Structure formats: C-alpha cells, structure tokens
Amino acid sequence: MRCLTLDALSPYQVCTYAHWQYTHFTETPSLHTHDFHELFWIEEGEGFQILNGERRPLSTGLLVLVRADDVHGFSAARPGAIMRFVNFAFPRRLWGELWRRRLSRRPVYFAEKDHRKREWTLVPADLERLRIMARDLAVGSRDALFAEAFLTGVVSLLAGLDQRRASGSLPDWLAGSLARIQEQRHFTLGTPEFARLAGCTPEHLARAMRKYLGRTPTDILNDARLTYAALQLCTTGRPVLDLVADCGLENVGHFYKLFRARFGTSPERYRRHAYLPPKRELARA
Secondary structure: OEEEOOOOOOOOOOOEEEEEEEOOOOOOOOOEEEOEEEEEEEEEEEEEEEEOOEEEEEEOOEEEEEOOOOOEEEEEOOOOOOEEEEEEEEEHHHHHHHHHHHHOOOOOHHHOOOHHHOEEEOOHHHHHHHHHHOHHHHOOOOOHHHHHHHHHHHHHHHHHHHHHHHHOOOOHHHHHHHHHOOOHHHHOOOHHHHHHHHOOOHHHHHHHHHHHHOOOHHHHHHHHHHHHHHHHHHHOOOOHHHHHHHOOOOOHHHHHHHHHHHHOOOHHHHHHHOOOOOOOEOOOO
C-alpha cells in the first residue's frame, strides 16, 4: 500500500490544493495512507470512499476531514458516473501549532478518531464560503500563512455547522433535501423535484425554508444552478447556452441577470478571468 507524503513540495509551499475528477468505478478501490492531514469537499457528482475499512457515500456538498494515517481510496458511484472534488492537504504539525495557539477550546476535528464524525453536509452558501476562503490557495499562495488562514476559516465554518446541529435548527428532512438538490440531475427539475426530495408539498417546503433559512426554494435552486454553471465555465469549454439548458432555465436573459447578480460579471468574462485548474484523472493504482 502506498504512503503519500508532502516531501516534493517546494521550500515556499507547505500544502497542496487541487481539483480532482474520478470517472473510474470499482467495488474495490486502490487504498493508500499518508503522513499528513487533508480535507476535501464534493463539488459535483456521486461516488464513495473506503475509509478505514468502511464504505462511505460521497455526494455533492459533503465535506470530509481525513487524518494522517487514515487508509482510504475512492471510486465513482457507478459506471459512467463522474465525481469532482477539491482536496487540501497539509502537514500535521501545521494543525498542531494552530490548535495550540488558537483552537484549544474548539471540538477536536482532526483529533477525532471516529471517521464518521468527520463529515459535514454543506448547503450552497457554505460551499461558496469555502471557495472564497480558498481563492489564495487556488492561485498558488500556499505558504504557512495562507494555509493557516484557510484552516482557521474552515474551523470557523465547522463550528457554525456544529452549532446548527446542536440546536436542531434544521430538520434532517430539510438538510437532506438541501444537500441532494445541489446535484444537476435534481435542480434542473425545479421546485417540484425539491419538494419530492423533501417528502412534502411545495407549499410546506416554502414555509419551512422561510422559517429556518429565511429564503425561498427558488433561491436555493438558483444558488445550485449558478454554482454548477460557474464550475462548468472554469473547467470546460461548453457554450453558455448549453449551460443554461443544463440548469433547467429557459430564459437566457434571466440566466445572465442571475449570474451577474451572483458573480458581478457576465459568464463570458467570468470564464476569461477564472482560475482554470488543470484537469486530472487519478490513475488506477
């Protein structure tokens, strides 16, 4: 079994940050371990991870912490499926130093031995917050300052999620439907599909959304659509008109209006100026 290290990093970098894509499906993924901590979140698609001997499902919006010495491997969910995710890896000493100085009163996170307690399902606003915090890493600023700043932001995000869990402010049925509606095969079908995933009527869903999040189902659907469109603009050369259709929208002008309100620019300009991560396919070991 392979043991991955960060030994190949340049003297000016302490971490890695990369976009990955899995298209290979296997019931027995190749496993590896490592001498560093890492975290990843699923941007799009479905798959699974074998983590310390247990099969764990992966889907859009899931954030996972992986400890040094964990043993894991990945696969797409089924033949023909695609899973895209973002990975951030860093030395365990960086976490130890940050913990001692600033986080000792927080939950244990990377010290948690139960891998099932190191998973969080994110709503669109949480995913957007992660992307914003990671912008410096994405363009190559990966020294200790930027790595620590990102880690601190992640802990702040997780602390807020834990508070939401503890207060019971978001029912499980609503949290689950919020996670699943991030997938393109669901959000393209609109509000009726959102209500179906939630197991309630559109009217009940709308009332719950107002009560718990102060937002409408359409707000969440449009967040998911625009997140998908932005990712496609960054990683593919597909025409904007195709993306409008993929998002389940019929009015191109409405799509442009929504996109400009979210990102402050047109889709074409966003594509020209976005950071384009290299496409990578993990080789089968």
